[in-house]
Structures are given as C-alpha cells and as structure tokens.
Amino acid sequence: MADETKPAPAKAGGRANTKKELPEHFKAYKHVWVAVEIEHGEVHSVSFELLGEGRKLADKRGVELAAVVMGDDRAKLGAAAEACFEYGADCVYIACDPALEHYRNETSTQVLTDLVNTYQPEILLLGATNLGRDLAGSVATTLKTGLTADSTELAIDEDGSLAATRPTFGGSLLCTIFTLNFRPQMATVRPRVMAMPERTEGRIGRIVEFAPNIIEDDVVTKVLDFIADRDSDKAALPYADVVVAGGLGLGSIENFQLVKELAAVLGAEYGGSRPLVQKGWITSDRQIGQTGKTIRPKLYIAAGISGAIQHRVGVEGADLILAINTDPKAPIFEFAHLGIVADAVTLLPALTQAFARRLRVNKMAS
C-alpha cells in the first residue's frame, strides 16, 4: 500500500475498482488458505495463529479452511499437517520435493502460485515474517492480485469480501483495505497479532498431495549455508509471558539496568521503546512496537515509556499492562490497565525487592 489516504484523482484514475464487480472467472474461487511457514522442519507459530483466524473467516463464509505445507521431508510435513488439522484446518496441501529443503523465493513462489491456480482459494493468508513477506510479494505480483501487508485485523464484510485493517502513516491511523475484483484476496499478519487458537488433539482432515513442478538444476539460487541463531542471546520477546520494558524516561543506560533486574526476578524478558535502540541501550531485537516486536504477554510492565501510538500497537495484545510514569497525562495511561505516577528510577528497585521477597516466600511455602 502506498499512499492510502491520497484522495482519488478525479480524472486521472477513476474509481473503477471501488465497486465489487468480480469477473466471471474469479467466481469459482472458494475457501480460505494459510500458507504455512516451515523453516528447518519447524512450523512457525504465526501459521497456527493464522489458522485460528482463518477458521473464523472460513466459518463466516461457510467454506473450508486449508493449509499449504512445503518442504523436502515427507514425515515432517505429515507431522506439520497433523498439527494444522488440530489447529483447525479441514484440508492440507502437501508439496514435498528435494528442491524445497530450504526456503527459496524462486521455488516457493512457483509452488504456491501453481497451487493457487489449480485449486483457486478465495483468501490466502501468510505470516508477515521475513519469509512470508518475501513470498507474499512475489506471489501477489505473479497472480496480479491485491495484498494487504501487516494486517492487524481480518473480517468478512456484508458482501462477503475480506476486510483487512492495518496501521498506516507510522501507526497514527488505521485503514481498512479490500481487494474486490481480484482473487485470491491476500493478507499478511505479524506474529502475535492474532491469539493462538485452542488445539484439538486428534482432530483430522483431508490431505491432498501436490507434486511440485521444479527441477533443481533449473533453480538459479542456491543455499550455500545456514547459520542458526544461538538461541541463548536471541530475545524470545514475542512469546514471553511476562515482559518488563523501559523507555527514555529512565534517563540513562545505567538506569536501564533496573529494568533488567526486575525482569530477572520475575523470570521475564526485557525490552524497550525505539529511542533506546537508537541510543544503543538495547539491541534492535528487543525493540517493542510497530517497527519492532509485537508482544502478547500476560503481564507487561512499562517504565518511563510515554505510550506513543507506534509503541501501543505492539503491546495492545497484553492481558495486563502496568505503567509507571512521572507524567499523569502520559498517553500510556490511556491504554494501560494499571498505572502509577512515580519516578521509575526509584520505584523499580523497590518493586524488584518487593517481588523477590514475595516470590521467595511463596517458593519456600510450596
């Protein structure tokens, strides 16, 4: 999406697409699909989150929910398919080929566009991860259809179209986007924006094997190596149950240690607002917000963070937000559940001690 809010140029463009006039050949397109993200045999949980959301869309439309899994190890793909059924898929398309061992744009684009052209889904969802964004852009362009990137909300409107809402202009506004006259309607959604669905053990569905039409020798791009991140120093922020974060209000990198100390006592992950990355207080993988990580913890503690909209969109999914800020008018109090007007630099260590005391007492009792 480029300039969403630009007024329609009266003469130049015309508003040909704004009414739903679905061409005849698109009318057969049916069902909701999720392109499942698998890297090194592991299914990315964003795919399950999308199945949860896709289930709701499929039910609203009265159609099937299908998942697409691609890879080179049939046993692993089978296991992934089982998980997809348990998270709500009715059908799983399995594309197994040695050329699909690693994700590559070239091969995955070809397989996914072939699948879409063969089975004609009405809606196609992908995670807004590096892999999903890489793939979605190529697939949408190859199919010449619309794509709403980084959606935060998906719904079906009165006439059955997919309504995808996403932040725009740096998050200051939201906009709802439709693809009325092309199919499939495509959207990407970031990890942790949608809730993880319940898993129904033993739920099963239909498997469709799809033979990819690729020959490795024809594939130009080769994967020479893969250097896995060392899990130890990678922040697991998006999936943490408790997150403690600090902002510019802490005043210095030394004071930021207070955030880490509280996090340590709570067994929590720590993070911060964007300016802290720019100042070098934290690494960019710990930035929370629109251009950082989206989190969904049970408890989020924000100390010295004003609560700008770009920060807010990354934390709104938290069950409980506790804000500590010296300014009673700080925007963060507009969306926090609990707030205290206090100097975080003195309150944080007191909180750390008080928590440590209570949690230790409980441990001895248990």
Added chain:
Amino acid sequence: MHIVVCIKQVPDSAQIRVHPVTNTIMRQGVPTIINPYDLFALEEALRLKDTLGATVTALCMGPPTAAESLRKALTFGADRAVLLTDRYFAGSDTLATSYALSMALGKIGADYGTPEIVFTGKQTIDGDTAQVGPGIASRLNLNQLTYISRIVETDLERGTITVERRAETGTQVLATKLPVLITMLEATNEMRRGSIEKALEAARAEIVTWSAADVGIEDLAKCGLRGSPTIVKKVFAPSARSEKAEMIEAEGNLEARANAVIDALFAKAPAVEDDLYAQAVHHYV
C-alpha cells in the same frame, strides 16, 4: 557495472499529525525525507561503486517535489537521478507501484545499460509493506534477494553474487546469478556524509524526468488507483480503550508503594500471581 537504487520520498512520519476532527493526515508543513530504509540500500550501492567501480542511478517515483530527495542522493554520491512523475500514478498501491517502477527500470536499462543490481530498501515508513521490492523482482524476472545483511562477493566475470540473508531463525548464505534485486536490511551500514562540492554539483545536476508515456506505459489502467487491486475504504484513528488505567494512589515510603503496586496487580489479575510464582520458581531453580 550499473546499479539502480529505488528511493522513495516520504513524509517524516515522526512529525505527522492527524486532524482531531476529520481524521485526515495534516500534510502541510510536514517535512519530507528519503525513506530512511532506502539509505542502507544507497550506501551499499555506493560501497560497490567504491570497490568495483559502478555507475549508480537513483530512481524515485513521486510528485515533482521528490526531485529534492534525488538531489540528496546525488549529494551522497549517486551518478544519475531519474524521477518518474505523472498524475496517473496517484493512488498507486504496491502492485501499481511495482509496475510503474519496473517500466522505468526497463527504460533505464535501454538508455543507460541494463543494471546488474537493483536495490530497494526493506520497506517504506509510510507504505510500510516491504512488498514493492519483491513486486519489481517478479515483474522483471530478477533473482530476488530480500533482507540482505551483507554482500559477501560480487563476481562480475562469472555474473554471480553471494549474500547473507536474514531468515527467521538464522542467516542464510545464498548464491545466485546476476541480475538481482536486493532489498537491504536496516542497520547494515552507515550512510556516508555528502561533501559540499557534491551538494553544489547536485544542486545544478539534471534530474532526468519521465512521465508514464516516456517509459512506454500504454495501458494507463495499470497505473495509479485504477491499476491498484486494493481499495482503501476506510481510514480511522485507533479507538481509545473504553476504560482508562486504574491509578494506584500509594502513600508512604518506597517499600510501601512497591507493595501497593503488587497488591493492586494481584487484585486486578489473580492469575498473574500464580503465573509469576510458577515463573519465578522455575527461574530460581
């Protein structure tokens, strides 16, 4: 070697204000900048120019005032600036944008030599989709390399390139054939400073300016709003939460206040108490 870098001129969104009543963007007086992510692409191109000797063309689609951003790119060290501007491009989404840019790239290739590398930024701060790069690559049939953190080697003789790509759980090392489209990851390099002499040169430099017709677009239905399959039906401000934060009014010393915070927390969400115990126990073991 010929390298093209796609740069977009964007409003500095840190300074964007939304009209409180009409919910529209107040653009007046908002300064424009080169999309910050595109600077990493431009710097990477300039480094290739330094090491391998390349001509760098900066390409921007936008209103006539976007020439300013192109001059800035010349100041940094680009050799040529191309502005693609036409009222027919207004309202373009990613599909229409990638179409227009790919047509301009076709003409750039014809007039100045086919580029071996086309760079884009990872994403823009106004569109924020990260889709225009992949869109251009698909249209021009270029090998697509997204989220590149490092260019390991460019072998012009063999026509190959090796790069490191940021994948979800690690770094992929990829080798492919030129020509390629690279979307450069942020924070991978630091933009050099432009010199006064360059700035003076840039102020006088010619900005090659092309319309839709100039780049060979015959079917205007592929452009702008008409060429955009996505339709924005509604723009609105995020809703305020119905209930505001419950404020903890704590008196006394710090310890008393800290305890008041914890009491309020556990009263509000008893489940959090159990979770924290479980988590903390786990942590201490």
